[in-house]
Amino acid sequence: ETGVTQSPTHLIKTRGQQVTLRCSSQSGHNTVSWYQQALGQGPQFIFQYYREEENGRGNFPPRFSGLQFPNYSSELNVNALELDDSALYLCASSLRDRIGYTFGSGTRLTVV
Amino acid sequence: GQNIDQPTEMTATEGAIVQINCTYQTSGFNGLFWYQQHAGEAPTFLSYNVLDGLEEKGRFSSFLSRSKGYSYLLLKELQMKDSASYLCAVRDVDSWGKLQFGAGTQVVVTP
Numbered sequence: 001e002t003g004v005t006q007s008p009t010h011l012i013k014t015r016g017q018q019v020t021l022r023c024s025s026q027s028g029h030n031t032v033s034w035y036q037q038a039l040g041q042g043p044q045f046i047f048q049y050y051r052e053e054e055n056g057r058g059n060f061p062p063r064f065s066g067l068q069f070p071n072y073s074s075e076l077n078v079n080a081l082e083l084d085d086s087a088l089y090l091c092a093s094s095l096r097d098r099i100g101y102t103f104g105s106g107t108r109l110t111v112v
Numbered sequence: 113g114q115n116i117d118q119p120t121e122m123t124a125t126e127g128a129i130v131q132i133n134c135t136y137q138t139s140g141f142n143g144l145f146w147y148q149q150h151a152g153e154a155p156t157f158l159s160y161n162v163l164d165g166l167e168e169k170g171r172f173s174s175f176l177s178r179s180k181g182y183s184y185l186l187l188k189e190l191q192m193k194d195s196a197s198y199l200c201a202v203r204d205v206d207s208w209g210k211l212q213f214g215a216g217t218q219v220v221v222t223p
Contacts, residue, residue, distance in 0.1 A: 004154070033210070042116070042199050042213030043155070056210050090154065092211075099143070101211070103154040 004093050004104035012110045013081050019109060021076040025093030026102045032074040033101070034066060035090040043090055049074055050096055078109075086111045116214035118200050123220045124190055132185045132198050132217045140205030146174050146185045147199040149216065155199055158185065187219070195221045 005024040013019050025032050031050045035043035045058035049068035063079040072093070078085060088106040115137045124130040136144070143162040147155035159167055161176035161183060173186040187194055197216040204210045 035211075035213075040215070042201070042215045043211075045210045045212070048210060058210065099160055100157060101145075103147075103156070105152075105154045108152075 004091055004102050006089075006091050006104035006107050008107060009105070010108045010110075012112060015081055015083060015111055017081050018077065018079045019081060021078075021089050021091075021107045021109070023074045023076070023091030023093075023104060025072045025074065025091075029093035029095050029102070030072050031094045031096045032068055032072065033092045033094070034074070034076045035092065036060075036085075037088040037090055037106070039087075046076070081111045083111050085109065116200055116202060116212055118198075118214040118217045120215070121218045121220065123222060125222055126190055126192060128190050130187045130190060130219060132187070132200075132219070134183045134185070134200035134214060136181050136183075136200070136202050136212075136214075138181070138202055138204075138212075141178060142203045142205040144174075144176055144183050145201040145203070145211065146172075146183075147201065149197045149199055151197075158198075190221050192221050192223070195219060 004026050007022045033048040034046040037043040046060050047054050048056040052068045065077045068074045088108050090106045091104045092101045094101045118134045145160050146158040148158050149155040159174035166175045171188045176183045197218050199216045200214040201211040
């Protein structure tokens with residue numbers, strides 16, 4: 001049983017640029033959630049995808065968008081990057097109506 | 113909305129016991145999770161409580177009181193590898209995938 005895989009592991013971008021982060025969910029999981037974790041803070045919920053549709057969103061602006069593919073993998077896109085977007089971005093997969101969430105190791109994004 | 117509070121840091125000696133408290137205020141409650149996170153790594157699942165009472169799993173136990181909006185994670189027989197951040201998270205009743213996390217408690221285990 002494979003876990004959750006995220007790519008890339010580290011990324012440096014310039015303010016104003018766009019970035020795409022990728023997540024492969026755990027085998028058998030059909031729901032993907034994305035979180036932003038600033039240094040020294042707990043993860044903050046960005047949004048969730050189920051059956052290729054967004055069905056829950058946290059307090060993040062529209063420049064944060066995502067996709068889920070038929071194989072349940074997912075992308076997080078962030079446009080017009082700001083310095084405050086520097087954080088660890090975590091992906092978590094789960095099976096809807098089940099308890100467990102499996103987190104990936106995250107992508108460390110630095111905006112300069 | 114939800115507000116999750118937990119201490120910032122706790123220090124304990126190897127072999128000792130540490131209790132991490134978590135209080136929450138929520139408009140809807142559908143379970144409380146505890147995760148362990150080592151620096152630069154993924155959060156890993158420790159425990160889940162949805163009913164009042166104590167859940168025991170090896171050296172780790174978690175307790176929940178829904179009426180008090182209170183949980184604790186008990187770590188027994190501390191080992192050096194237990195040095196990590198411990199995250200309390202509450203699941204919203206209206207959104208299956210949404211976990212509201214506290215800021216985490218950094219546990220430092222000393223020899």
